[in-house]
Amino acid sequence: MLHIKPILSSLMRSKSAPVLLLLQIILSVAIVANASFIINERLSLMQRESGYAEDQILTFNLYNFDPAIDNMKQNQVDQQILRSLPNVIDASYSNMLPLSGSGWMDRYVDGPDADTAKSTPGFAFYLGNEHLLNVMGAKLIAGRNFTADEINTSLDDSGMMALVSQPLAKAFWGDESPLGKTMYQGEQAVTIIGVVDKLQGAWVDHENFEYSVIQNIDFGGSSSNKSYMVRALPEHIPALEEAISKALYAENPNRVVENFQTLTTIKNLTYSNHRLMATVLSIMVVLLLLITALGLTGMVMFNIQRRTKQIGTRRALGARKRDIIEYFMVENYLICIVGGVIGGMLSLVLGQQLMSLYSLPMVPVIYPIISVIGLLVVTTLAVIVPAAKAANISPAMATRSV
Amino acid sequence: MLSMKNISKVFKTDLVETHALRDFNLEVNEGEFVAVTGPSGSGKTTFLNIAGLLEGFTSGEFSLDGVNVSNLSDNKSAKVRNEKIGFIFQGFNLIPDLNLAENVEVPLRYRGMNASERKRRVESALEQVGLGARMKHLPTQLSGGQQQRVAIARALAGEPRFLLADEPTGNLDSLMARQVMELLENINQQGTTIIMVTHDSELARRAQRNIQIVDGQVCDFSMYQPAATGTR
Numbered sequence: 140m141l142h143i144k145p146i147l148s149s150l151m152r153s154k155s156a157p158v159l160l161l162l163q164i165i166l167s168v169a170i171v172a173n174a175s176f177i178i179n180e181r182l183s184l185m186q187r188e189s190g191y192a193e194d195q196i197l198t199f200n201l202y203n204f205d206p207a208i209d210n211m212k213q214n215q216v217d218q219q220i221l222r223s224l225p226n227v228i229d230a231s232y233s234n235m236l237p238l239s240g241s242g243w244m245d246r247y248v249d250g251p252d253a254d255t256a257k258s259t260p261g262f263a264f265y266l267g268n269e270h271l272l273n274v275m276g277a278k279l280i281a282g283r284n285f286t287a288d289e290i291n292t293s294l295d296d297s298g299m300m301a302l303v304s305q306p307l308a309k310a311f312w313g314d315e316s317p318l319g320k321t322m323y324q325g326e327q328a329v330t331i332i333g334v335v336d337k338l339q340g341a342w343v344d345h346e347n348f349e350y351s352v353i354q355n356i357d358f359g360g361s362s363s364n365k366s367y368m369v370r371a372l373p374e375h376i377p378a379l380e381e382a383i384s385k386a387l388y389a390e391n392p393n394r395v396v397e398n399f400q401t402l403t404t405i406k407n408l409t410y411s412n413h414r415l416m417a418t419v420l421s422i423m424v425v426l427l428l429l430i431t432a433l434g435l436t437g438m439v440m441f442n443i444q445r446r447t448k449q450i451g452t453r454r455a456l457g458a459r460k461r462d463i464i465e466y467f468m469v470e471n472y473l474i475c476i477v478g479g480v481i482g483g484m485l486s487l488v489l490g491q492q493l494m495s496l497y498s499l500p501m502v503p504v505i506y507p508i509i510s511v512i513g514l515l516v517v518t519t520l521a522v523i524v525p526a527a528k529a530a531n532i533s534p535a536m537a538t539r540s541v
Numbered sequence: 542m543l544s545m546k547n548i549s550k551v552f553k554t555d556l557v558e559t560h561a562l563r564d565f566n567l568e569v570n571e572g573e574f575v576a577v578t579g580p581s582g583s584g585k586t587t588f589l590n591i592a593g594l595l596e597g598f599t600s601g602e603f604s605l606d607g608v609n610v611s612n613l614s615d616n617k618s619a620k621v622r623n624e625k626i627g628f629i630f631q632g633f634n635l636i637p638d639l640n641l642a643e644n645v646e647v648p649l650r651y652r653g654m655n656a657s658e659r660k661r662r663v664e665s666a667l668e669q670v671g672l673g674a675r676m677k678h679l680p681t682q683l684s685g686g687q688q689q690r691v692a693i694a695r696a697l698a699g700e701p702r703f704l705l706a707d708e709p710t711g712n713l714d715s716l717m718a719r720q721v722m723e724l725l726e727n728i729n730q731q732g733t734t735i736i737m738v739t740h741d742s743e744l745a746r747r748a749q750r751n752i753q754i755v756d757g758q759v760c761d762f763s764m765y766q767p768a769a770t771g772t773r
């Protein structure tokens with residue numbers, strides 16, 4: 140039987156120490172709840188599947204500074220060279236690199252009349268040829284890929300086609316199939332010919348991160364500086380860096396081949412802020428819980444010192460050892476639960492502030508609840524040892540101590 | 542009722558061994574009021590602690606209420622203390638954060654008594670010591686004599702067979718001491734066996750039986766009791 144009532148009224152009468160501890164617990168819960176929510180948000184951002192063959196994709200930049208080079212032709216030749224290198228599965232030009240933090244964004248409308256047409260959400264706008272899908276390792280789930288003879292070289296060409304990511308298709312067309320739909324970019328018509336399971340854009344924090352389109356344009360000829368993606372098995376990638384440079388310089392030495400990165404590296408770099416944030420917050424949560432545990436242990440030890448005679452008296456009056464342990468556990472659970480409830484509510488208020496200030500999502504109630512449960516575990520660990528010590532105080536302390 | 546045979550108690554510290562009790566023999570009968578006197582350090586508190594199962598002893602035999610209590614487990618002796626023994630301490634030992642009713646209730650809660658029975662007993666015990674009207678007061682709001690009466694109420698509430706008191710009047714002035722003594726006498730008359738350690742020879746003489754502890758051994762003066770009374 141737990142003697143909650145007298146413990147509670149005793150607590151209410153003893154003032155400062157429990158109040159300070161209570162404040163500490165309130166703040167801990169409020170902070171831990173919000174921090175663990177943010178940690179979890181960041182972790183789940185980082186854990187999203189990209190849908191790309193991340194560790195099989197090697198990217199690099201190519202800069203042609205020889206004015207005599209015909210970029211259009213050179214782009215085709217270079218891609219041929221890349222594809223013919225040993226161990227290369229496929230290679231392609233791309234106007235932007237997935238997950239890289241920079242790229243193109245666009246939107247389509249569903250009719251030629253700008254005033255009445257309905258717009259799709261913004262999407263990452265990949266321009267590439269029929270090889271791009273294979274290089275990315277993205278999965279076509281409906282329709283078809285482009286064929287070699289369908290590839291345009293300029294945004295002004297006709298015969299535009301697009302592959303759209305499944306999330307974008309869902310968001311705009313719902314359950315209806317987008318295949319065969321004609322969309323517009325200004326006056327220009329684009330026909331949707333395929334749906335890709337997953338195709339993330341360049342900006343990992345963007346709400347439209349999963350909305351993407353690949354349009355049938357090999358744009359590589361229009362610029363002297365461009366990026367390529369080469370797909371190969373991970374074990375072949377280190378050697379490929381050298382092979383690629385060698386082959387491309389052999390073709391024409393008047394250029395720079397640089398900035399080799401696998402998509403895995405790009406992804407890690409992009410998410411490094413999130414990882415840092417999650418790490419720092421995790422350390423903070425652990426420290427806070429540790430400090431709270433120390434506070435609890437300290438207060439229990441102080442109380443045991445102060446109450447030696449009282450504990451002896453209780454033992455003399457018939458308390459068993461477990462009654463004494465129970466006393467300290469219940470006392471601190473009470474502080475912890477009261478502090479937890481107030482702290483939990485405070486964390487929701489705090490969460491609301493953070494939400495409006497930094498447009499974070501609302502802290503779900505489960506986080507304060509989990510924080511309080513975590514705190515109860517910490518309380519148990521922090522209190523049980525000194526409480527067991529208190530239980531060993533001899534009943535003779537009732538007559539012996541002053 | 543209480544029977545100690547050849548009890549000895551040795552306190553061992555790193556440097557010294559203290560023989561607090563040696564070959565200690567005592568029989569106390571049901572319903573007796575025994576006053577224990579003796580010089581400081583002679584072993585009175587040690588005797589009372591052993592009698593009240595507050596501490597163990599080094600050798601000898603001890604039975605309480607006909608039951609050998611020499612080797613009780615910690616939980617069992619807690620149960621015996623709770624059910625059979627009432628304690629009164631020199632320093633009252635009330636719990637400062639609990640009001641009078643809650644203080645008196647402490648041993649009843651350890652007995653697992655239900656709330657209505659606890660309430661009834663707390664009220665009647667506090668009535669009995671004349672503090673029925675002050676149940677919600679805190680110990681610090683009371684005089685020493687009143688606090689000791691609360692402690693007596695706490696001891697009585699459990700309806701113990703034994704009352705053990707270690708200098709219950711040691712912290713009280715003579716008027717209050719006399720009031721407490723009268724209360725104890727009343728309780729004794731209702732059948733509770735009382736063993737009281739005291740330094741006050743006048744109070745001791747009022748008890749039915751006097752024993753003196755010297756150097757951890759009993760000098761039983763019960764047979765001289767009539768003479769002692771006669772000198773008053």
Ligand SMILES: Nc1ncnc2c1ncn2[C@@H]1O[C@H](COP(=O)(O)OP(=O)(O)OP(=O)(O)O)[C@@H](O)[C@H]1O
Pocket residue numbers: 552553554559560561579580581582583584585586587588
């Ligand atoms: N915990 C202990 N450790 C060591 N020695 C102790 C302990 N408790 C008591 N003693 C010693 O045992 C002896 C008897 O002590 P006890 O407290 O029983 O005496 P007392 O008769 O109650 O004295 P007083 O009248 O001063 O209260 C003393 O010499 C004391 O120092």
Ligand SMILES: [Mg+2]
Pocket residue numbers: 585586587
């Ligand atoms: Mg003493």
